[in-house]
Amino acid sequence: MKLLEGKVALITGAARGIGKALALRFAAEGADIAITDLVYNDAMAETINEIAAFGTRVKGYASDASDFAATEAVVAEIVKDFGRIDVLVNNAGITRDGLMMRMTEAQWDSVITVNLKSTFNFIHAVTPVMMRQRSGSIISMSSVVGVHGNAGQCNYAASKAGMIGLTKSIAQEIGSRGIRANIIAPGFILTDMTLQLPEEVRAEWAKRIPLRRGGTPDDIAGVALFLASDLSSYVSGQVIQVDGGMAM
Ligand code: NAD
Numbered sequence: 114m115k116l117l118e119g120k121v122a123l124i125t126g127a128a129r130g131i132g133k134a135l136a137l138r139f140a141a142e143g144a145d146i147a148i149t150d151l152v153y154n155d156a157m158a159e160t161i162n163e164i165a166a167f168g169t170r171v172k173g174y175a176s177d178a179s180d181f182a183a184t185e186a187v188v189a190e191i192v193k194d195f196g197r198i199d200v201l202v203n204n205a206g207i208t209r210d211g212l213m214m215r216m217t218e219a220q221w222d223s224v225i226t227v228n229l230k231s232t233f234n235f236i237h238a239v240t241p242v243m244m245r246q247r248s249g250s251i252i253s254m255s256s257v258v259g260v261h262g263n264a265g266q267c268n269y270a271a272s273k274a275g276m277i278g279l280t281k282s283i284a285q286e287i288g289s290r291g292i293r294a295n296i297i298a299p300g301f302i303l304t305d306m307t308l309q310l311p312e313e314v315r316a317e318w319a320k321r322i323p324l325r326r327g328g329t330p331d332d333i334a335g336v337a338l339f340l341a342s343d344l345s346s347y348v349s350g351q352v353i354q355v356d357g358g359m360a361m
Contacts, residue, residue, distance in 0.1 A: 115143035116342040121195045123147045123188075125178045125235060126205025128157040130304035131254065134330030135202055135337045136164055136171075142338060144200070145170040147191045151177055170195070178205040178231035188238035197246060200341040201239045203232040203253040203276070208306060213267050221268045228272035229279070236283055236294075244290045251294040252340045253280050254333075257360045260298055260352065273298075277352055284350035293349040295340050300356020302328040324357035 122139045126132045127148035136146050146164050150157050153175040164171040172194055176187040191198065206228045209220040232253050243249030258266055259273025277296050284294040301307060301318045307327070319327060336355050339345050354360060 117142040117144035120199035121145045122200035124202040125149045131330045131333050132204040133160050134334040138334035140164045140167040140169045149174045149176045179226045181234050184234035185238050198242050201251045210265050224268040225272050229275040243292045247291045249292040255296045255298045257298050257300045257356050261360045281350050296352040298354045300359040322357040322359045
């Protein structure tokens, strides 16, 4: 029996990067997959094709995760299409880096809204569904930066730390309904988000990592699979750093 057989997983911001890797890994373990991203573009279509190759049901939805009303609507559509939601992964996220002194209000607002408010939006919309099922696993993609801070990323660090506080609170609120909520805090993972950084910055990061390499989206997918499946049936309210030992 595959680890996610019979389960439906909803992953936000999954047209590419870490979200896509999770979708593929979950599909390989038998889950039906709903993915969202800002727009339904070629990347989304390609991801859907790759997921479909595993023989599971998959559908993509264009939806802005930071929009409360749009999130309520897309979750209702997903429940209509799939009948249930067993796993929610809050993965959609952005960076708008800058030192505090130079950070604009727009940089602050956009990162807090896309990273943190979106997590609230989806948890708020999906929780009633999971409560009716009396089971569910909620995984939110924070960052080591949300635990340890990072110069030049105060907006991002605040948004990712906020996701941790939100997760620990709802783990306490809805644990009695059989719903678990956990955080993955990736370190330096090689995706479009980090490939924007100059080569020398990436080399500098690698030196700080005991395993001496950047992580891959698949490194994150393995931990997400653990948290999504019943292998982690007694794990809730936890922050799991997946960073090659970078921040201990
Ligand atoms: P990415 O930029 O490759 O992918 C992010 C996806 O989210 C994109 O497909 C993007 O279109 C989508 N997205 C952005 N805003 C959205 C919105 N408002 N609504 C819906 N979708 C939206 O990034 P990634 O590296 O795959 O990162 C995925 C998550 O992991 C993010 O939350 C990121 O903060 C977190 N993370 C990444 C790293 C890393 O090193 N790459 C480290 C720590 C945490």
